[in-house]
Amino acid sequence: MTGTAHPTAPRLWQRARLHDGRLEFTTPDGLEQALRDGFFHLDRPAGLDLTPGDRFARSFYLPAGDRTHHDPYRGFRHWTAERLGPHQGYYCRDADQTEQFFLEKRWWNTVYPPALAHQATAMRDLALDVLRAVLTHLDLPRDLWDEATGHALTAHGTHTLTFNHFRPDVPRRGLNIHKDSGWVTVLRSTEPGLEAERDGAWHPVDPLPGTFIVNFGCALEILTRATATPVAAVAHRVVRQPPGPGGKPDRFSYALFVDSTLDDSVSPGLFRYEPGTGLHLETGFGRFLDEILHNTYRPDGTGLY
Ligand SMILES: O=C(O)CCC(=O)C(=O)O
Numbered sequence: 001m002t003g004t005a006h007p008t009a010p011r012l013w014q015r016a017r018l019h020d021g022r023l024e025f026t027t028p029d030g031l032e033q034a035l036r037d038g039f040f041h042l043d044r045p046a047g048l049d050l051t052p053g054d055r056f057a058r059s060f061y062l063p064a065g066d067r068t069h070h071d072p073y074r075g076f077r078h079w080t081a082e083r084l085g086p087h088q089g090y091y092c093r094d095a096d097q098t099e100q101f102f103l104e105k106r107w108w109n110t111v112y113p114p115a116l117a118h119q120a121t122a123m124r125d126l127a128l129d130v131l132r133a134v135l136t137h138l139d140l141p142r143d144l145w146d147e148a149t150g151h152a153l154t155a156h157g158t159h160t161l162t163f164n165h166f167r168p169d170v171p172r173r174g175l176n177i178h179k180d181s182g183w184v185t186v187l188r189s190t191e192p193g194l195e196a197e198r199d200g201a202w203h204p205v206d207p208l209p210g211t212f213i214v215n216f217g218c219a220l221e222i223l224t225r226a227t228a229t230p231v232a233a234v235a236h237r238v239v240r241q242p243p244g245p246g247g248k249p250d251r252f253s254y255a256l257f258v259d260s261t262l263d264d265s266v267s268p269g270l271f272r273y274e275p276g277t278g279l280h281l282e283t284g285f286g287r288f289l290d291e292i293l294h295n296t297y298r299p300d301g302t303g304l305y
């Protein structure tokens with residue numbers, strides 16, 4: 001060996017499929033590795049049609065057509081937080097390349113085209129199946145699941161489908177370093193650019209055809225930190241997207257986020273579980289979410305906690 005620095009080989013991440021409500025990984029220690037990495041690739045279920053989401057991701061920011069050329073997937077900039085409530089609707093970020101569209105499930109049938117509302121529901125059902133399958137493997141009694149997860153598995157949960165359009169003509173970060181706030185995220189992307197932090201270094205997480213990327217978020221990390229089965233929330237970012245050669249479409253992604261309820265009368269917030277003494281409240285969830293979102297999109301700082 002000469003000691004010359006070799007470019008490190010790309011890391012291989014874990015891959016699983018859901019079968020009868022269980023996660024089946026392609027390697028024997030896949031689950032343990034995925035809990036340490038904070039994410040894994042998940043085979044897309046047959047029959048889950050991504051056409052509406054992919055179309056919305058490429059269109060929501062474009063001006064609406066006129067009466068004769070109406071396209072129901074365009075013209076969404078006027079759906080703003082003033083109309084829809086906190087953290088909802090169209091956002092154009094100043095310090096990042098992203099313009100985004102956030103929508104919680106109570107609005108899906110009103111705002112999204114019907115085929116997209118259908119896809120959002122299918123992605124939410126998949127995300128809840130993944131969360132249930134992960135909880136099965138944790139050091140956490142089943143009778144505490146609902147309380148421990150801020151009722152995320154029920155209709156009280158905050159279930160949001162968010163779109164990212166990366167504007168290549170904006171010379172900024174792609175998407176700042178952050179951890180997703182909640183339990184699990186089911187992410188659709190088709191282009192490289194995502195990077196995950198592991199062992200103090202940034203590693204590419206390139207999309208694998210036929211799969212979603214599932215991220216574990218802060219709520220799961222906080223809950224399990226003191227247990228025999230700690231789960232990492234992955235710190236991740238998207239690198240700046242250069243203007244492509246003529247005709248190359250812009251990078252897009254979209255993600256279904258499963259978060260705790262925001263209703264204080266249903267749950268006071270995020271808990272840590274300690275075997276022996278049970279659940280201990282760590283923080284209210286509304287304030288935690290406000291801070292992580294605020295810090296993610298600031299010009300300086302990061303969306304970590
Ligand atoms: O665009 C990506 O690949 C990641 C997006 C992301 O991290 C997010 O929306 O939270």
Ligand SMILES: [Fe+2]
Pocket residue numbers: 178179180236
């Ligand atoms: Fe994220």
